[in-house]
Amino acid sequence: MNWSVRIGSMVMPNPVTVASGTFGYGVEYARLLDLNQLGAVVVKGIRLGPVRGNPTPRTVEVASGLINAIGLQGPGVDGFIEKYWPFLKTLKVPVIINIWGCTLDEYVEVARRFDALEGVGALELNVSCPNIKEGGAHFGTDVRLLEKVVSSCRKATRLPLITKLSPNVASIVPYAQAAEAAGSDALSIMNSFPAMAIDIESRRPRLANITGGLTGPCIKPIAIKLVWEAARAVKIPIIGMGGIQCAEDALEFLIAGASAVAVGTANFYEPQTSLRVLEGIREYMQRHGLEDLKSLVGSVKLPRV
Amino acid sequence: MFEQDAIVVANDNFAGQYYRLVMKAARIAPHVQPGQFVHIRIPLLRDALLRRPFSIYQAKDDTLSVLYKTVGKGTHQLARIKPGQSLSVIGPLGHGFSIPTSREILPLLVAGGYGMAALYILAERAPRPGIVFVGGRKKEDILCESEFRALGWDVQPTTEDGSYGIQGLVTHPLREQLQQGAKNVRIYACGPTPMLKAVGDLAAEFSVEAELSMDEHMCCGVGVCLTCVIPVHAENGWEYQRTCTEGPVFDSKAIAWEVMS
Secondary structure, three states: OEOOEEEOOEEEOOOEEEOOOOOOOOHHHOOOOOHHHOOOEEOOOEOOOOEOOOOOOOEEEEOOEEEEOOOOOEOHHHHHHHHOHHHHOOOOOOEEEEEOOOOHHHHHHHHHHHHOOOOOOEEEEEOOOOOOOOOOHHHOOOHHHHHHHHHHHHHHOOOOEEEEOOOOOOOOHHHHHHHHHOOOOEEEEOOOEEEEOEOOOOOOEOOOOOEEEEEOHHHHHHHHHHHHHHHOOOOOOEEEEOOOOOHHHHHHHHHHOOOEEEEOOHHHHOOOHHHHHHHHHHHHHHHOOOOEHHHOOOOOOOOOO | OEEEEEEEEEEEEEEOOEEEEEEEOOOOHHHOOOOOEEEEEOOOOOOOOOOEEEEEEEEEOOEEEEEEEOOOHHHHHHOOOOOOOEEEEEEEEOEOOOOOOOOOOEEEEEEEHHHHHHHHHHHHHOOOOOEEEEEEOOHHHOOOHHHHHHOOOEEEEEEOOOOOOEEOOOHHHHHHHHHHOOOOEEEEEEOOHHHHHHHHHHHHHOOOEEEEEOOOOOOOOOOOOOOOEEEEEEOOEEEEEEOOOOOEEEEHHHEOOOOOO
């Protein structure tokens, strides 16, 4: 049975990974599950310097989902390398570093810094965090800027590049194509969806940041549609994500056109989800006599028009 | 930190809206330190996904218990759980209270409402009994008094409406105690944030060490989501630290109260 996934020079031993920002730096979950059983570990977004993050409240639970506005709190490149890399580099599976910046130069510099770090599996470009005012998101909602950030990072590193796209666009197709043309080795689809919740008694927004990014099972059908649209428009592999709670959810993404999947918000409430998804995919492949997962990818049967 | 299915032994309404949930959790219970918490997935919550954190009240051998008040949809559903049912529990979590190192130190516990629960194991393991100042709005908010007395502790209840104990806020008898003598005492507190702030101010005024168990809205409980942060003094002024990991118990001097909204 073959279910490995190749992204540029990186080989994921299986198709199940985790979504950036829902798995810390791996070490936090290492006592609850064997990280080496995952297809890859994806760490929380890192920019050049440390980031304090947004005021609280930072998350709010909503029907079948969660809205967050954490503000990419993090230790910066040096803090990450000092504090978290010693553990991460001991993993047998690839480590994907999610990076972001407020300027083009910062993206390039962060990419360079990780290019120089031995053992990184791939870089995931976060061009789509909805919670950072001064940067990040506008790179993901302007095709030219997106093309520029991807091509600039492409020149700065030999590492495989994965571009994480925003759902907050009229059509994802030009963005997917621009990232591919600029040298991205894969796409992550999708980031959180801009959202808001209000406390009806105080009439105040329930997040200090007013708005945030919606994740969890409630966004899954949106993500499935975006993966399906993008998969028909590009040749590079897609990591599908958005509300995956079980193997059935993951299989839906694969059939829509994703080559791999990432478990996100479910990590917060059921930390074993990613491994259960993996086991469920194995059972499905056996039950359907699938020798190679690739035969499932994008196999959605559309009605004849 | 472990994740296990715990079997519910009892889930009783013992006063007003207050419940005590007792579970067999053999992997978690033996490792519990004072002031730590468990993260429980409450079934039947329909479209609410997240676990709910609860301070650990008692832990002995393979059994642990928590106290809770039915305030939201999670706790209302939890109240319907019957003995024999199982609950997914992650724990023990967080950095708890330090245990006083010597009999020379008089421990002063300060609790607001069911904050009492988070202090019981500390009372049990302290080298000598001390005084518990417990406050609530009314009589039924004063919990576990007899349990602390059974450990030899002096319990001084206060209620805002005067229906039990001294009328007023819990910080009034605490201030009187500190005025009598603030040497070789240490404060440990759990309760609502305004109470903790007042306790922290008193500790500063009398130059007493105080450990405060902070209550912040929590999501993952294990340190990855960065929801439950509070501002804590750091090299460059202050930084956000996680209530679930660096806390819930913080040194009162470390907390950047001036930044908190």
